[in-house]
Amino acid sequence: MHDKTRPGQEAIEIKGWWRAHQWLLLRRLSQAMILLLFLSGPWWGIWIFKGNLSASLLLDTVPMTDPYLLLQILLTQHLPEMLGGVGAVLVLGFYLLVGGRMYCSWVCPLNVVTDSAAWLRNRLDLKSSWRLSRSIRYWLLGLTLLLTLLTGTLVWESLNPVSLLHRGVLFGMGIGWLVILGIFLFDVLIMRHGWCGHLCPVGAFYSLLGRVTPLRISTTQRAACNDCLDCFRVCPEPQVITAALKDKQHQPLIDESQCTNCGRCIDVCSQDVFALSLKKTSQIDN
Amino acid sequence: MNKQRRQFLEKTLSTACGVGMLGAALLIHSRSSSALPAQAIRPPGALAEEDFLGACIRCGLCVRDCPYDILKLAQAGEDTPIGTPYFTARTAACEMCDDIPCVPACPTGALSHDLTDIEQARMGLAVMIDQEACIAFLGLRCEVCFNICPVRGKAISITRRHNVRSGQHALFIPVVHSEACTGCGKCEQACILEKAAIKVLPTHLAQGQLGEHYRLGWREKQKAGEALVTPDQMHEYNLPEGMHYDHAGEGLMMDDSVDDTPFSSNPLDTLKRGQDTLRSDKP
Missing domain, CATH: 3.30.70 (Alpha-Beta Plaits)
Known part of the structure; x- marks a missing residue:
């Protein structure tokens, strides 16, 4: 019998454990490496990335700046230095190329927390969840920008758990763990995919950058789908799958800016329906 | 109004209300x-x-x-x-x-x-904040803040003052000058007390401001090269012979040259003169 609390069991049996976890492992590796490249400086004096995800310097030469933060700074009517501006353009270009929400699933340290929460929720088979529109994050995004404009200070940064966690790991957390624990418990007990899937304005901002990327998950083998629903169980944004998988009129491509390109659907599908591909080639296949 | 439209409006309104309340909370938190x-x-x-x-x-x-x-x-x-x-x-x-x-x-x-x-740099402004605890005000030599100051002699200078307690020594008082102090905090770090008597404060807390209408007569006079109003008549005192009044200094003075002193012929009286006043000066 299919165990709903352990999505991916069938894939493990057919493809083997490694192939059923390869994208997840790659992602964890990416998240760990990025953190390590920041930590190697303070820990061992080997400075690769200096600063944190808000703004950093790679090998003391290449600047990188969070474009969402830079936008907020511009809204306070402060013109940043060249260094910060160039950094923001670089990061902006990168995420336009690979899909904005790659940030969420491959870089953001909070992803590990909310993924763990989603995993635990699945295992405990918790069903009750608040229902909120997934577009509420865009409202919150607008709210943070509006408040920044009105107050002239980076209001959102006084709470932002994304920067709080990354900065905390690198520079000292204080009682910030409480905020992270709060988000974990919120995601487990109160709302399924509550933070990353509904509320986070940082993810909302990056999803807006996801419209032009050629890097997308395709569903060219969708005829092989056996309706096990495992992809829906692991996907942090399951609403993006439906059309590409089930609607025969729809192109076999998850061309949704809310998709984080995490690749977990590729892992858990025993029928290899999903694949990471370039938008153009999959359209030609179509 | 059709049902769909009503639903849409209701949903939008409730979302806007919720987000607005969240925004207010965030604003208060950040404030x-x-x-x-x-x-x-x-x-x-x-x-x-x-x-x-x-x-x-x-x-x-x-x-x-x-x-x-x-x-x-x-x-x-x-x-x-x-x-x-x-x-x-x-x-x-x-x-x-x-x-x-x-x-x-x-x-x-x-x-x-x-x-x-x-x-x-103006990170803040050092302030000699506790004159009761600073040992320079107690008449002891210290001057650590003066000596450690990276803008030595300019940001903190030592001003000598009369030690009223002993009546015969000087106090070496550190004085901060805002035009040179960078607020680096070296003086506060080095202060030898259990808790520093000199502290760096944010400039807006440390500094007072004279009303804009104030004009300092003596500076205006210097700028103009002459008095801007009719010069004050030098006040003339009707003093006993052998006395004069020093306007920009010691005050009432006795001319040394005068032999005819108003004192007793007993030299001891002269020697003990002023002792009572000195005693009563002591706290």
């Missing part, structure tokens, strides 16, 4: 957590606090580039706005590097890149 405590000092070149909180991206690059590791990013739960850089003078003061490495490290200019001469 209450944006006041900088007096003992937290911003790095050199920091914009005025209000502008700084809008420009600082909280990346910690200044912290990383400080060769003496004095800067910290405020952690959650501290009084300083979260993620912003500061140092505590009493723990570790700014070393005032010539090349100011923390400033060019700032990617947003929250630390103004216009600052190239560290002596022009």
Whole structure:
């Protein structure tokens, strides 16, 4: 019998454990490496990335700046230095190329927390969840920008758990763990995919950058789908799958800016329906 | 009004209301957590606090580039706005590097890149805040703050004052001059007391301001090269013979040349003169 609390069991049996976890492992590796490249400086004096995800310097030469933060700074009517501006353009270009929400699933340290929460929720088979529109994050995004404009200070940064966690790991957390624990418990007990899937304005901002990327998950083998629903169980944004998988009129491509390109659907599908591909080639296949 | 439209409006309204309430909460939270405590000092070149909180991206690059590791990013739960850089003078003061490495490290200019001469930095202002505890005011020699000051002799000078207690010694009083003090905090760090008597405060707390309408007559006079109003008539006292009044100094004086003293012929009376007044001066 299919165990709903352990999505991916069938894939493990057919493809083997490694192939059923390869994208997840790659992602964890990416998240760990990025953190390590920041930590190697303070820990061992080997400075690769200096600063944190808000703004950093790679090998003391290449600047990188969070474009969402830079936008907020511009809204306070402060013109940043060249260094910060160039950094923001670089990061902006990168995420336009690979899909904005790659940030969420491959870089953001909070992803590990909310993924763990989603995993635990699945295992405990918790069903009750608040229902909120997934577009509420865009409202919150607008709210943070509006408040920044009105107050002239980076209001959102006084709470932002994304920067709080990354900065905390690198520079000292204080009682910030409480905020992270709060988000974990919120995601487990109160709302399924509550933070990353509904509320986070940082993810909302990056999803807006996801419209032009050629890097997308395709569903060219969708005829092989056996309706096990495992992809829906692991996907942090399951609403993006439906059309590409089930609607025969729809192109076999998850061309949704809310998709984080995490690749977990590729892992858990025993029928290899999903694949990471370039938008153009999959359209030609179509 | 059809049902769909009604539903849409209801949903939009409730979302807007919820988000608005959240926004108000966020605003109150950020307001209450944006006041900088007096003992937290911003790095050199920091914009005025209000502008700084809008420009600082909280990346910690200044912290990383400080060769003496004095800067910290405020952690959650501290009084300083979260993620912003500061140092505590009493723990570790700014070393005032010539090349100011923390400033060019700032990617947003929250630390103004216009600052190239560290002596022009104004991180705060040192204030001789406790004259009751400072041992210089007790008549003891110390001058540690004066000697450690990186802008030596200009930011803190030593002014001599009469020691009224002993009646025969000088007090060597440290005096801070705002036109030269960078607020580096070296004096506060070095102060030999259990708790520093000299402290660096944010300039807006430390400094008073004279009303704009004030004109200092003697300066105006100097600027103009002459008195701007009808010169004061020199006041003439009707003094006994052998006395005169020194206007810009000691006050009532006795002419030395006069032999005819008003004192007793007994020299002991003359020697003991003034002893009573001296005694009564003592606290």
